[in-house]
Amino acid sequence: MEVVFVFPKFQLNLTEKRERRLILTLSFLLPALIMTVYFASRHMAPFGNSSLLTVDLGQQYVDFYAYFRHCLLHDPSGIFYTFQKALGGEMFGIWTYYLLSPFNLILLFFPDHVITSGILVITVLKYGAAGFTFAWLLIKTGVQRHWTVLGFATSYAMMGWMIANQLNLMWLDAVVILPLIVLGLLRLINGQGCRTYIFWLAALLIINYYMAYMVCLFAILFFIYEAISQYQNRPALLKQTGRFIGSSLLAAGIACVTLLPTWYSLSLSKSQYTVTDVKFKFEYFPFKMLAKLFLGGFNFSQMPKGMPNLFIGSVVLVGVIAFFVRTDIKSRRRWMALIISLVLLLSLCFQPLDLLWHAMQFPIWYPYRFSFVVSFWLIWLAANALKADFVPDPAQILIMVVVGAVAIIYVWVNLKSFSFLSQNQVMIGGLFYVAAICLVALPQKQAFFYQVIFSLFIIAEMTSNMVTSLNHITYVSQTEYGNYEQVMTKEVAGVTSKHKGLYRMTPTFMRTKNDPLTGQFNGGSVFSSTLEKTMPTFMGNIGQPDGDGFVAYTNGTELTDSLLDFRYLINQDSVLTGSTSATGLTQSGLPTVSTRADLADYQKIKEDGTVATYKNPNALSMGFISSSKVLSLKNTTADPTRYQANLFASLTGNQKDQHLFTAENFNNVLFSNVKQQTKLTGAFLQKANLLKPGSVTLTFKPTSNDSYYLTMGADMDEDNVTVLLNGKTLSQYPTYRHTIVVNIANHDKGKTVKIQLNFKKSTLWLQNFTLYKFNNSEFKSSLKTLQAHPLNVTHHPQRSITGTVTAPHNNATLMTTIPYSKGWHVTVDGHPVTAKKAADTFLALNLSKGTHTIHISYWPPLFNLGLAISLICLAGCGSLYLWRRRQH
Incomplete structure (x- = not known):
């Protein structure tokens, strides 16, 4: 007996134009409202x-x-440069990677302490915009025309990649713009004009060059797919190829105003870490990707090292299979689609292709960042296959069932390999897949009710995946962020409002390494993908925590504080104890990351509850006359105390300053369940009984009130040892890769200082573990030489400095602690001069005897050239448009 499904003959009484507008509106509203409701529920x-x-x-x-x-709102000059980034650095690279999204303008309406609300609004709008642009693509190309558009638009807007990467807000613009670029590409191939393609590709290149690079690679593949699928003759193909290449170059030319300065910025930062040793291997067994097609296939462990996020819903998966089994789709198009699909899927697991998509750099966290284009491709194929005229025959249904069964069985058998999946998720995913086959197999797809049910099915599954996935993630509370921001801002404002001028300050506590950017003060820390490589190198040399993309000025000494003009230090006098949240923030809201006993040598100028501000009386200006020896200084040691002493000696020209730090012995060492060693520095310690706790307790009595510092190598991090100072956990930033310097005593003459090392593993390497005494009186005496002729700064917006300095003799060296860059342009008494590089890090000048007016201004290298190219390309586009209008 034949079963016939008859849907009610209800149809909305809308004109085609109104129906299209309503579908587009709902394609925006549905993803946005779903995400808003979820966020509100959380x-x-x-x-x-x-x-x-x-x-x-x-x-x-x-x-x-x-x-x-x-x-x-306050100082647009900060677009180009700021001293709030580490010791100072260009900002154009940060703007072009993180901040040029038009959506960010919404943040102007949200004060700093509630900026999290603005971030939520932007996130929701980007979800909605992604749904809208994909719906626009489907309708404009005629691939889908009616209410099924809602389902495909929601699948795209809420695909697994979006859910996993919603925290990377700056990447989401690529998902929004990709459908518009594809629409422009299709029009270009079909001879309908190039404007759409050029405009949106240029826009994405400007908004986020990194994701635009991935979209450009995909555009090449998509062009090959469409051009060959439509192939008629060689002249037509050559014409299409010429239009594609020319339009792509024109879009890049329009974006040169940001691309060229950014390229220069990257040449000093991110590109320094490009991988050249490529291994031809699979990164994992390719079939493991099948696990990511199941509902909720994402958790926190997938962020640092995981597999590509490919969830697109069961209906879309059925649609992808349908595309390849539909005999009414030309075989050439199906074969090309298969080739492109294999290239994309291979890119998700074969290392050379993976590296190519990531511009020859392995991602630090968030692997397979380009997988959004793979999801787009699969949804696009499904939308082309699941049209109203398609009703699969029994053979096609059998293929869909077999393919799904193989995937389900493989994942079920290997379930222990997937920490992000449970048996329930696999079973629910299987049920959704079976239901999707049934839904696709139904006839009468033109009926309004069928199209609504079709879309609601997809929306329900995408929402379920979103809820399951995001429920695995923990978040910072608004109180944690807002309270900390207000405390920091209030304390900083209390200093800057009374103490004008150009100087640096640093807190001994930290929410993030970018606190100076939020608190609006010149600090010494930053976390950025575009951090110049010279900065981590210098910070590591002087004993500060550093990494490829961050520096943290948390381990200053009296020498580095003074030399780098850290004039004010903000300290949490009474350390509030509290448990640590998943974000690393203590319940006090002020997590201490620095131990500074030497604050006893500084002047307390302000106290507000548990927070106090200290003034460093020995801080130098950001510029001062020094010995010319600093121009040729090279680092030849891995000991940060020795490098600090050598740097100081090269500035003062006094050889005895190299002995500011002297090694000291501990008075007593007690080993508890640890095999004894006679020499500590560099010793490899081992527990006697592996099942019992092991520790080493060291004590000493300072013979003076000078500062005492302890150096510790990278192997002595929090993963290997807990360090107690006088019975309390040593406050220290946890991540460092070079030897750090920790201040453990000051004004403690005759007092017993105890350091306890509690093992976390069976062994411990006391890497560069040495106690040093700092000669405070010798340091202050030599410092007077550098204090004698400071650069008196009279004007200092973000990207320029104006001041006067008196050189005591000819060929004097004006040393600054401004990081050197070719973007700096210097004039002395109105005449341009060439800056020099001191200590491989800082800007310096040669001056003749006398008083001089110094003006230093920053302008991004290649910006003018980029602007000129952009204007020429824009003029060319305008001229071409006007000429074609006249022709028509």
Whole structure:
């Protein structure tokens, strides 16, 4: 007996134009409302005391957004340069990677302490915009025309990649713009004009060059697919190829105003870490990707090292299979689609292709960042296959069933390999897949009710995946962020409002390494993908925590504080204890990351509750007359105390300054369940009984009130040992790769100082573990030489400095602690001069005897050239458009 499904003959009484508008509106509203409801249910600001801040969004981007607000509202010169980035650095690279999204303008309406609400609004709008642009693509190309558009648009807007990467807000613009680029590409191939393609590709290149690079690679593949699928003759193909190449170059030319300065910025930072040793291997067994097609296939462990996020829903998966089994689709198009699909899927697991998509650099966290184009491709194929005229025959249904069964069985058998999946998720995924086959097999797809059910099915599955996935993630509370921001801002404002001038300050506590950007002060820390490589190198040399993309000025000495003009230090006098959250923030809201006993030598100028501000009386100006020996100084030691002494001696020209730090012995060493060693520095310690705790206790009595410092190598991090100072856990930033310097005593003459090392593993390498005494009186005596002729700064917006200095003799060296860059342009008494590089890090000048007016201004290298190329390309586009209008 034949079963016939008859849907009610209800149809909305809408004209085609009104129906299209309603579908487009709902394609925006549905993803946006679904995400808003979910965020509200999680009590995320402004709906409660939680927030969207997690991982890099909470530790990096939110501070850039705060800086974005301050620049546009108060000081636009900060777009190019700021001293709030580490010791100072260009900002154009940060703007072109993180901040040029038009959506960010919404943040101007949200003050810093509630900026998390603005971030939520932007996130929701980007979800909605992605749904809208994909719906626009489907309707404009006629691939889907009616209410099924809602389902495909929601699948695209809420695909697994979007859910996993919503915290990387700056990447989401690529998902929004990709459908518009593809629409422009299709029009270009079909001879309907190049404007759409050029405009949107140029826009994405300007908004985020990194994701645009991936879209450009995909555009090449998509062009090959469409051009060959439509192939008629060689002249037509050559004409299409010429239009594609020319339009792509024109779009890149329009974007040169940002691309060229950014390229220069990257040449000093990110490109320094490009991988050249490529291994031809699979990164994992390719079939493991099947696990990511199941509902909820994402958790926190997938962020640092995981597989590509490919969830697109069961209906779309059935649609992809349908594309390849539909005999009414030309075989050439199906074969080309298969080739492109294999290239994309191979890119997700074969290392050389993976590296190519990531511009020859392995991602630090968030692997397979380009997988959004793979998801787009699969959804696009499904939308082309699941049209109203398609009703699969029994053979096609059998293929869909077999393919799905193989995937389900493989994942079920290997379930232990996938920490992000449970048996329930696999079973639910299987049920959704079976239901999707049944839905696709139904006839009468033109019926309104069928199209609504079709879309609702997809929306329900995509929502389920979103809820399951995001429920695995923890977030920073609004209180944690807002309270900390207000405390920091208030304390900084209390200093800067009374003490004008150009100087640096640093807190001994930290929420993120980008605190200076939020707090609006010149600090010494930053976390950015575009950090110049010279900065981590210098910071590592002087004993500060550093990495490829960050520096943290948390281990200053009296020497580095003074030399680098850290004039004010903000300290949490009474350390509030509290448990640490998933974000690393203590319940006190002020996590201490620095031990500074030497604050006893500084002047307390302000106290507000548990927070106090100290003034460094020995701080130098950011520029001062020094010995010319600093121009040729090279680092030849891995000992930060020796490098600090050598740097200081090269500035003063006094050889005895090289002996400011002297090694000291501990008075007593007690080994507890640890095999004894006679020499500590560099010793390899081992527990006697592996099942019992092991520790080493060291004590000493300072013979003077000078500062005492302890150096510790990278192997002595929190993973291997807990360090107690006088019975309390040593406050220290946890991540460092070079030897650090820790201040453990000051004004403690005759007192017993105890250091206890508690093993976390069976062995411990006391790498560069040495106690040093700092000669405070000798340091202050030599410092007077550098204090004698300072650069008196009279004007200092973000990207320029004006001041006067008196050189005591000819060929004098004006040393600054401004990081050297070719972007600096220097005039002395109105005449341009060439800057020099001191200590491989800082800007310096040669001066003749007398008083001089110094003006230093920053302008991004290649910006003018990029601007000129952009204007020429824009003029060319305009001229071409006007000429064609006249022709028509």
